Amino acid sequence: MPYIPHTQKETEEMLKAIGVSKIEDLFDAVPSNLLQKGYYNLPEGLNEQKTKEKISKIAKKNKNAEMNFLGGGMYNHYIPAHVPYLAGRGEFYTAYTPYQPEISQGILQSIFEYQTMITRLTSMDATNASMYDGSSATAEVCLMTASITGRKKVLVGRNVNPQYREVMNTYCKAKDLEIKEIPFDMGSGEIDQEKLRQLMDENTAGVFVQSPNFFGVVEDMKEISSKVKAKGAISVQIVTEALSLGLLVPPGENGVDIVVGEGQSFGLDVSAGGPGFGFLATKEQYMRKLPGRIVGQSEDSDGKKAYVLTLQAREQHIRREKATSNICSNQALCAVRGLIYLATLGKKLKDLAMLNHKNALYFQKLLNGKKVSRLFSSSFFNEFVVTVDNASEILKKLRKNSIAGGINLEKFYPEFKDKILICVTEMIDKQAMEKYLGSL
Amino acid sequence: MQTIFEKSVTGRSACQIQKPMSEETELKEFRLTLDLPELSELDIVRHYTALSKRAFGVDDGFYPLGSCTMKYNPKINELACNLEGFTQSHPLDETENMQGTLEVIYSTQEYLKEVTGFTGLTLEPTAGAHGELTALMMIKAYHLDRNDTKRKKILIPDSAHGTNPASAAMCGFECIEIPSDKDGYVDLAKLSELVNDETAGLMLTIPNTVGLFDKNILEISKILHEKGALLYMDGANLNAILGIVKPAEMGVDLMHINLHKTFSTPHGGGGPGGGFVGCVKDLEAYLPAQRVVKDGDNFKLDSNFPKSIGRVRAFFSNFGVIVRAYTYMLSLGKEGTQRIGRYATLNANYIRVKLSQYYNLPHKVNCMHEVVFNDEVQAQYGVSTMDIAKRLLDFKYHPPTIYFPLIVHGALMIEPTETESKQTMDEFIDVMIQIAHEAKASPQMLHDAPHTTVVKRVDAVKAARNPVIVCNMCCS
Structure with a gap:
């Protein structure tokens, strides 16, 4: 049984020391009509190998993009080993x-x-x-x-x-x-x-x-x-x-x-x-x-x-x-x-933040060259909003190339039709940007 | 030990940052200074490895910290939550791309439905206290929705965790304390007297913090329901009754669970935790709005619940903690689930019986998953619960919870959990007996304990009087 180390012999010794004949006797305060009879309606327990196989299979059902331009409160940054x-x-x-x-x-x-x-x-x-x-x-x-x-x-x-x-x-x-x-x-x-x-x-x-x-x-x-x-x-x-x-x-x-x-x-x-x-x-x-x-x-x-x-x-x-x-x-x-x-x-946090900012601005300018215009005039850090022809269609198209192209803002702001929030972190390289532009 | 800031060497570095693709920026203002340390990777590895050696977890030894359910944290759970499919799942992605994430949440809920008996549930709360808060918000919404505007009082036993009254206060409730009777149970006469049409509900920890199952539970729920009040169960101690009783069948209307206790997700030196709230049908409408539902073979999100209290946490909560709990549930299955409460209770009673000749046991009945002693015997030699706890450190044990519950003077609350062997407990029992002898023979030695730790007893009064909560050493 997983993680419960008692041998039958030990359990018996413990029961004897306590002075009861079975574990259930310890629950004498629980009204008897509440005590559960038998097992719950749950699957059989899995050994570690089968557990790993099962949970790995579920993890694989997530279709995460290879290139991720999603931000909006959760950011994809490199994590040193x-x-x-x-x-x-x-x-x-x-x-x-x-x-x-x-x-x-x-x-x-x-x-x-x-x-x-x-x-x-x-x-x-x-x-x-x-x-x-x-x-x-x-x-x-x-x-x-x-x-x-x-x-x-x-x-x-x-x-x-x-x-x-x-x-x-x-x-x-x-x-x-x-x-x-x-x-x-x-x-x-x-x-x-x-x-x-x-x-x-x-x-x-x-x-x-x-x-x-x-x-x-x-x-x-x-x-x-x-x-x-x-x-x-x-x-x-x-x-x-x-x-x-x-x-x-x-x-x-x-x-x-x-x-x-x-x-x-x-x-x-x-x-x-x-x-x-x-x-x-x-x-x-x-x-x-x-x-x-x-x-x-x-x-x-x-x-x-x-x-x-x-x-x-x-x-x-x-x-x-x-x-x-x-x-x-x-x-x-x-x-x-x-x-x-x-x-x-350490102090290089500033360089990493600057890299995020500059690369985001760089990508925004590339998009601008493809007639995808930026919505807001004020300076941004590593995320920006663009206006596209048909947001959901474009995001679908990008996804086919394993690019999560951004967040469709209409979900959160009904008046923002065809606006996408794009995030660029250090995880986005030139190739990803080119692939994004090529999919538009 | 020096802090990381004192170890900083100007010009040293543990990382290389790429060059930007362009030097252009629109920002007009930047921060001028950033006083963070400069170290090599090896400096960092050695520093935090050294610090870890000055910490103590379940992996290091027996940790019978009452009410905290410090059971073994299986390593497969860590492997599971670190699978790339999960770690890379973005919460604002389209649901069709996060079917694995939603399946874990849904399946965890299905398991919890079965073991608690509730039909409505949410995994949005991030920790136990967050679950309490969520449940109390639901209680408030429930009464208001029925135009029952007078119900502004929450009853809380004097044995409750401090989070109970604190959570109630965050919802604007007035807290009314219910005394425990001499046996540690809710005083039924007092309860009947205090419940009226201003009572929103009772917050009851089951089993209670004295480690006892309140045998009057059905009577308690009846008293509340007859007056239109709700019974909320604090499920911090669910471990004791997992596989034994279903909370919904005890007349409980809603409850919270700590995934990081019963379902073995690690406590991490204080967190992250995982919360869950389950409720009966009448309260389902008020659950947090974002719910994972099954649609054929697929999972989707449904947020169309106009009476919901709303969100209590952005995104999918501490999802990584939910993955760990679900992995644990997969390993347990029906047999493992049935054994948890039984063996947790067996272990606590074994310690109860073995130590009861040496330490005073205020409640001399079968306990559940934890047993509460106090220092009444040792007090005659001037030795306190604090001394006993500190002496245990010399034997490489984490002490029990001390001075809680408040209704037991000088309490020592021991919760072994089901994952500890008889052998481990026998060794601990021997040490506790030795300390009981030491209390009589050499009390000063106990006052001076611990003797073997990296620091001696720490002056908490000084820390609070003149708070130094950050390091003032510059790095450059």
């Missing part, structure tokens, strides 16, 4: 939350290093040990801004990832917060700042702007943040393509109060959406409003440097209904993987 290798060490991946610091210094220090990486990338002061993902972390920040300001309304750009907006809606509805969308400018692709000004009032807790936004366009976070803060609201920047942090002016320098996003680009597979990790960083004054675990540096009883979970008075296991959040599990292992990725890229 040692990144999953190190994060896959059993001491890391089979551990629990580091409640016992004396035997968990390795995880605690790794998370401490992760926290340092995130604050440096974002130019913020404080962060936590990771969140589930970008979308749920953003939704948690809705509650965080309401808690900080005592206000009950949240504004979010309509050019924020549509699935993120759905999650925000769900959380806001549960907490009885009002949520309103800020329109975007059809020419630039950026938030309509005049509309933002009109929508903000004395009940606005937080303003959520994604940059680079869902269309890949870089927002003027400096200007937006200053407008938002003038109204006493919290300026929140969402980042779904974390790689952009390597190149663009960091949120902290633009006056952003809270930055929240998805770290999947840092060494994690697309994997249908997860596991990646959510990150959340803020200014020092909001540190105690952060949800989730935080690792701090301290000393042991000999005065030696040591790490430990800290500021736990915010958390559910201490504060119960008064906690900043209910989050307990996070994505620690994914954060460690992100950390190892960032340690690998």
Whole structure:
């Protein structure tokens, strides 16, 4: 029997020690009419070989493209071989939350290093040990801004990832917060700042702007943040393509109060959406409003440097209904993987981000030469929107050549007929671009 | 040990970035500094290998951390979730291209349907607490949809995990605590008294955090249902009853499961986890909207559920965790599934019986998958639960969960799981007995424990008083 090591003899010895004749006797508290008789209606268990054959067969049913121009919140980047290798060490991946610091210094220090990486990338002061993902972390920040300001309304750009907006809606509805969308400018692709000004009032807790936004366009976070803060609201920047942090002016320098996003680009597979990790960083004054675990540096009883979970008075296991959040599990292992990725890229993260940006712009210009025009005028990072003659037909044609040509935006914006969101990462080479152009 | 930042050497590098295809850019502003470390690949490999050796997982040794179900994580599950077909599956691809992904989600749901007895379900939540939150949102939506606007109170036993009240608060519910009776069960008289037309539901952990199956479960659900309230089951402890009872048959209306507990996906030093919510027919309409359905031989997505609470997570949640759980389910099959709750319970009771002469057992009945002792005996020598836990570290065991549940003073909550052998438990029992003797003979030695770890007891108070949560060492 898989993974249950008891021999018949051992089971009998144990039953004897306990003083019962069969295992079922231990369930005397369960009402007898509830006890299941016999096996469940499930298939026979498979041995490891058959398990592998079966799951491999299912994996092969996915018809993933060889050349992938899909982004929209999950990005296909190269993962150096040692990144999953190190994060896959059993001491890391089979551990629990580091409640016992004396035997968990390795995880605690790794998370401490992760926290340092995130604050440096974002130019913020404080962060936590990771969140589930970008979308749920953003939704948690809705509650965080309401808690900080005592206000009950949240504004979010309509050019924020549509699935993120759905999650925000769900959380806001549960907490009885009002949520309103800020329109975007059809020419630039950026938030309509005049509309933002009109929508903000004395009940606005937080303003959520994604940059680079869902269309890949870089927002003027400096200007937006200053407008938002003038109204006493919290300026929140969402980042779904974390790689952009390597190149663009960091949120902290633009006056952003809270930055929240998805770290999947840092060494994690697309994997249908997860596991990646959510990150959340803020200014020092909001540190105690952060949800989730935080690792701090301290000393042991000999005065030696040591790490430990800290500021736990915010958390559910201490504060119960008064906690900043209910989050307990996070994505620690994914954060460690992100950390190892960032340690690998180091200062060259900027070069990789630049490569993404320049190659994306290069491909956009190539498309322009084929009379496929770009929709928005403002600068983009590594994604852009183009207008084509017949989006679904073109995407189908590309797919026949094993090219995932982009995301048909009509799914998310009914008014956007025949618009495709195209993402170019370092995984796209010239050959792929040529093949794309040739299939048009 | 130095941090990675202190090991940085200006000009060193672990990667080569290609040249761009063109030097053109439209961006007007860039970040000026990026204070990340510069290291070689070998520097990085040695640093994180060294850190991993300062960590402790199930692969290293016995990990009887109560309520966390630290069972063995089979390696085939890791192989499965790393299959390229899955890792390269993009969540915004067309469904016709991701039939494998959808099949895994669908089949996992079918398995969970059978073992829980529920008809409605979602795998969108990312972790246990996320599942709780999802379920509470559904409870709220259910009552509001019936124009039952008065139901703003959630009842929670005093033995519950902290996530329960925290999740309820995130939905704007008022939390009402239900005391446990002297045997550790829900106080039925108090429950009847507190349930009324303002009660949205009860959050009940089954078996409870004292490791007991509440024998009054049918009575509890009856009391709630008669007053129009719902029974929510916290399934963190499902491992105990897998193959024994189906939650839906106990009068439970909806529940969450942690895939990273019962279904053996690794905890990763805190995550990623996997969540699941199952519910009865009356609540199906409120489940998160994106559902995987079978259409002939194909799978597709259906999002047309106007009463749904909406999405709780973008894309397909922690899909890699779902693949691991499904792989585990494939290996278990019907026989393996039936044995999990039985052997988890056998192991816990074996430890209960073997240690009960040495440690105080507040509830002297058969336990389920975990057994809760406390430090009452050792306290007479001035030795606390903390001392016992720290001493266990010297013997290369992860200590049990300590000081939880809150209703047991000085609790030591031991959950061996079914994957541990008699031999492993015998060794652990011997060490626990030795510590019980040490408590009497040399209490100071226990106060000073651990003696063999890379650091001694860590000062948590100092860390919180003056928080240092990032390294301030520059890399250049």
